[in-house]
Amino acid sequence: MTTTTIAPSVGEATEPRKTIIVRGWQDHLFRALARSGGTLVLTLMGLVGLFLIIRGSSAINVAGWSFLTTQAWDPNSHHFGIAAVLSGTIIIAVIAIVIAVPMALGTSTYISEYAPLALRRFLIGTVDLMAAIPSVVYGLWGFFFLDEAIVPIAQWISTNFGWIPIFAVPGFDPNDPLASTTIFTSSALVAGVVVSMMVAPISASVMREVFAQAPIGEREGALALGSTRWGMIRTVVYPYGLGGIIGGIMLGLGRALGETIGVYLVISQVFTINIHILHSGTNSISSLIALRYGEANPFETSALMAAGLVLFIITMAINFGASIISGRSRSGATAEG
């Protein structure tokens, strides 16, 4: 960029100087190229969003408000809704987050504050690698290992805490020793634990990065004032990293809501709202799409798009909420070098 300055004469020195930027043709070409790249991406992404909205809303228009309250999924008789799948999606995601957040918070705190220096690099690598492990691997673990391993635990919880509605398992009699335990498999809890294992390293990696940036001066200040290590973490590291903690949770929540294969492998799909998280059978929007996409009726595809659209909107709202929150906190502040 060549900047030519028109030198002011002495009399008009109070006027701001005019700068004229002379650009070569290479710069013009570069600007045009970059702008067209941005436009192309915008068009592409906008097209996906618009297509989703148009096709989805046509199906929602047919179903009307009952789209949100119907539990069955039978688009051909125009009797369909997302009440069952949406509730299942949210229940699974909430279970996953409830398990994953303490795990992620604890692990990231351990790595950034407690781990010996030699171990720290190794642990950072391990957690980051775990965040990149494909979700199908977690699904395999859930389907072949956890589904059986969780039965005695679920049985114990439902026997002792069955008076809490979500832990109740209708049709299970704890006093009957011959009762079939298959009622405890393929439940929302199994799916939630699988997703939590998937989400925890992702959240932990985000949180760890923010904790490591907590200003060293404030840490030393707290310690010099006689604080214990835990006191320092509570008063310096966590307040500083609050944005990162929330961002990590939100990122994990977004992944948990959209997860397909890990959930699809372990659950048995039912089209009723099932709030008993230990009882077999649940559903999620992405599993519904994976199950039903093959029935290539255009209207059914539109109905699936509508379900996908709802999922997309929820995830988007969570993402934007996260970016607003982490934008306001100190964690995101970076210095210009």
Place this chain on the structure above:
Amino acid sequence: MSETTMTTDREFSEAAVPAPRTSGRTFLPIRQPEATPQPARSIGHLRREDIFRVLGAAAAGIALTAWLFTQVAPFSGVLPFIVLSYIFFVAFYAILVRFDDTLVGVKDKLATVLFNSIAVVLLVALVDIVVFTVIKGFPAIVHLNFWTQDLTKGGPLDPLTVGGMLHAVVGTLIMISIALAIAIPLGLLCAVFLAEFPGPFSRVVRTVVEAMTALPSIVCGLFIFATWILLLGNPTSGLAAAFSITIMILPIIIRSADVVLRLVPGNLKEASFGLGASHWRTVVHVLLPSSRAGLMTAIILGTARGIGETSPILLTAGYTTFYNFNPFSGPMTSLPLATFLLVKQPSDTQIARGFGAAVVLMVLVFVLFLSARILGGKGAGQLSGSGLRRARATSMRMSARVSRRPVVAPSDGGPYAVPQAESGQR
């Protein structure tokens, strides 16, 4: 001190208190001859009490739980035993610490124990997931044919010595290559646009891209399925799967590349502009090289995500058991899809093959990740050993070139005139 201040100083002191003259002399504190340097104290060492406390609390917790399980309550099972022992252990530990520490100290010790155990639990669980997959896939992956053959001959009843996963590896690599061939240039161009041309339009683009990172992967597959396959009538193919992966990873790559580009220190770019470089030269020679490592990480993490995702491929690629090198026609499979479909079959050999495919996939991701750690992971301006040597060598060369230049006496144009030889030298 100048003459005038000296004068005022003297006047001031004479006018006010009759203090001793202090100007011009500094008194050093007298050192205590007996003060010897103390040896540095280690503050991080482990005390004997710490170890005894942990061991004692653990022994007491396990013993109490064992007594409860065998003598008192109708508990059973390994997991309740562990959980109950742990709870008792924490309680005993708190009591032991309380004997000779304040409440603040007890809290600190408990937090240490808690964080240590949470980290151990999560890492053990994660390692367990990987080890479980490897163990279940072990019967398949030990045979060499698993890595070198396709699955045409490997039916559910055939032994594991027949058939392999190479067709899925080929399919995975073809799909991800096509996806990256579209996503890398477009993504980097868009990221440069977002970082270098701020304005209302780029703000719109950034918002839309950020929104699209929330698009669930299965919806990407559903979009391609509804448009490319149903609307335009194309068959399921590797190309369709590559398109759905592109839509999925494009926003991810753009977003992380945008963050990396905006972290490039502004004074580097200003220096480039100040030396008279044009905008595109600044981008090509300053912006992109100084953020190369971060961009590489962004791309490789996007790649790892694209390779591991099953759901968009499930909808768009079809499934085969044979080699298909042509992404434009015929179904194609990928490793996660093969894993997913094989383990759902009611046959032990197929399930073992599915786990084997998952192991191959993990190896692929691991290699990618390792290369990301080697290539990336450093901020702008932080050079590795060899990079530093290279930069030094370049700098020496430059300085030698400058010193070889003929010294040109300033011409008549004044002291700051441009030397006439300048244009000829470049």
